[in-house]
Structures are given as structure tokens and as C-alpha cells.
Amino acid sequence: MNNNQPDWGHIAEKFDLWLPHIAPVGEALLNALNAQSGDTILDVASGTGEPALSLARRMGNTIRIIGTDAAEGMVNVAQKKVLNEKLSHIQFQHMAAEALNFPDAAFDKIMCRFGVMLFEDSLQGLKQMQRVLKPGGRFAIAVWSTPETMPTLRWAYQVFQNRIPTDKYPPLHKVTSLGSPGILDNMLQQAGFSRYTLRPITFNYHFPSFDDYWNVVEQSDILKMQYDVLPEHQRNIIRSEIASLAHAFTGKNGLIIPHEFLLAEGTK
Numbered sequence: 339m340n341n342n343q344p345d346w347g348h349i350a351e352k353f354d355l356w357l358p359h360i361a362p363v364g365e366a367l368l369n370a371l372n373a374q375s376g377d378t379i380l381d382v383a384s385g386t387g388e389p390a391l392s393l394a395r396r397m398g399n400t401i402r403i404i405g406t407d408a409a410e411g412m413v414n415v416a417q418k419k420v421l422n423e424k425l426s427h428i429q430f431q432h433m434a435a436e437a438l439n440f441p442d443a444a445f446d447k448i449m450c451r452f453g454v455m456l457f458e459d460s461l462q463g464l465k466q467m468q469r470v471l472k473p474g475g476r477f478a479i480a481v482w483s484t485p486e487t488m489p490t491l492r493w494a495y496q497v498f499q500n501r502i503p504t505d506k507y508p509p510l511h512k513v514t515s516l517g518s519p520g521i522l523d524n525m526l527q528q529a530g531f532s533r534y535t536l537r538p539i540t541f542n543y544h545f546p547s548f549d550d551y552w553n554v555v556e557q558s559d560i561l562k563m564q565y566d567v568l569p570e571h572q573r574n575i576i577r578s579e580i581a582s583l584a585h586a587f588t589g590k591n592g593l594i595i596p597h598e599f600l601l602a603e604g605t606k
């Protein structure tokens with residue numbers, strides 16, 4: 339994987355630690371998708387399976403879902419859940435978004451949560467999604483917004499900056515690459531989508547305390563690439579500097595950190 343993204347395949351077993359925190363984004367996508375009995379649905383860059391699995395559990399055998407992801411480890415974790423729960427109407431496949439191996443117009447609905455901005459070629463991924471969506475089919479895509487609206491990654495960027503080699507900095511630019519006004523809009527049009535709305539939505543990461551937040555950061559290995567090159571004696575500094583940055587977001591209800599994403603929803 340490129341651009342300093344975490345090595346998704348390697349952290350796959352730990353990625354679920356983040357799922358409760360991004361669940362509101364999944365609900366927004368599922369609302370926008372409005373799945374109906376009989377639908378065939380694609381979840382692109384499906385990671386460890388959410389929100390596709392939630393939809394599969396809710397709708398049962400009335401729908402068919404395929405999830406695809408470029409990281410084999412992620413696909414394996416998702417597919418393990420399918421087997422454990424004996425679900426027969428959902429499956430996950432190893433596949434890059436830029437080369438979706440499906441016929442044209444194969445799906446009634448397509449969704450993607452926090453994938454498109456990470457693709458090596460985001461436009462090509464969107465073109466593929468447009469190609470495999472049926473005319474009149476619905477799509478819903480969530481990408482992270484601007485760096486200012488993504489405090490947790492900005493904090494990480496700030497504290498690792500000047501401590502590790504530039505080419506290992508946290509992937510703030512890649513992750514927020516489609517967040518500035520006009521960029522996703524432009525790309526969706528280039529990909530052939532014309533009937534859609536695009537809007538920013540704010541939701542909160544909510545942790546009982548900073549320690550709970552930091553445990554998820556550490557246990558998920560989301561910053562492993564940066565820690566691997568950080569001089570040993572600076573390791574404690576990272577935690578304490580991020581704790582000071584997070585202080586402004588801590589109150590009697592714990593640590594509440596607003597984040598913004600862009601939701602694109604529409605029809606082909």
C-alpha cells in the first residue's frame with residue numbers, strides 16, 4: 339500500500355477496534371443507499387466488513403452483498419465473520435477498486451466508506467464503480483474532509499513531524515486528499531456521475547477518557563509505520579504531546595472529538 343497508509347493487511351485483525359467509532363458514518367451510508375429486497379449490493383474497499391455486514395444481518399436473505407478490498411488480510415477477517423455467522427448472502431473478495439472484476443451494470447447499489455481517497459487511482463476507482471452500477475442504481479460514498487476537521491490524524495501528523503523521516507509522516511494528505519471543496523465533486527463528474535448531492539457531516543469520536551482513546555491507537559497499530567522509525571527515547575513524548583492536544587476536547591463526558599466527512603449520494 340502507498341502513501342504511508344497503515345499496512346491494512348497486517349493490521350486487519352486489529353482494525354475492528356475502530357469500528358464503533360466510525361459506525362455513524364456507516365449508518366449515514368446505509369440510509370443513503372436505502373437497500374430494498376432483491377437488491378444486489380457492492381461495498382468497495384470493504385475492510386473487515388462493515389457496514390456491509392450490518393446491512394446483511396438486517397436484511398437477511400432478501401439481498402445479496404459482495405464486499406471487495408485490495409488487502410487480502412482485511413478480506414480474510416471479513417470472510418471469517420461470514421463463516422462464523424453462517425451468512426449465505428454476503429461474501430468478500432480480494433480485488434482492487436481500480437479493476438473491479440464484474441460485468442457492467444451488475445449492481446443495484448454501491449457504497450464505499452473511507453476508501454476512495456486511499457486508492458492509488460481514485461478516479462479510476464470511481465469510474466469502475468460507475469461502470470458496474472445499473473442505470474438508475476444508487477450509490478453512497480464517504481470520504482474524510484479537510485485536515486482541519488480531522489483532529490486525531492492532524493495531532494499525529496503534528497507530533498511525528500520533525501521526529502521521523504519525511505517519507506514516513508502520518509498520511510494526513512492522502513487521507514484528506516478529496517476533502518477540499520470541489521475535488522470529489524469534480525472527480526465524480528469525470529467518472530460519469532451526474533445526479534448526486536454532496537454534503538459535509540460532522541460526527542464525534544467518543545471515548546470515556548484519553549487513556550481509552552490512546553489504547554485504541556496503540557492496540558490497533560494504526561501508527562505502527564511511524565513508531566517503527568521513531569527514536570526509542572522519544573516514544574513517551576508522542577503520548578504526552580497528543581494528550582495535551584486532546585485536553586481541549588475532554589470534559590465531564592469524556593473525550594469527544596468531532597470529525598467531518600463528505601457524503602456523496604445519488605443515482606446513475
Ligand SMILES: C[S@@+](CC[C@H](N)C(=O)[O-])C[C@H]1O[C@@H](n2cnc3c(N)ncnc32)[C@H](O)[C@@H]1O
Pocket residue numbers: 346347360382383384385386387388389406407408409412433434435436450451452453456457458459
Ligand atoms: C480505512 S479502511 C476502511 C475499511 C471499511 N470500508 C470500513 O469503513 O470499515 C480503508 C480500506 O481501503 C482499502 N483500500 C485501499 N486502497 C484500495 C484499493 N485501491 N482498492 C481496494 N481497496 C483499497 C484498504 O485495504 C482498507 O481496507
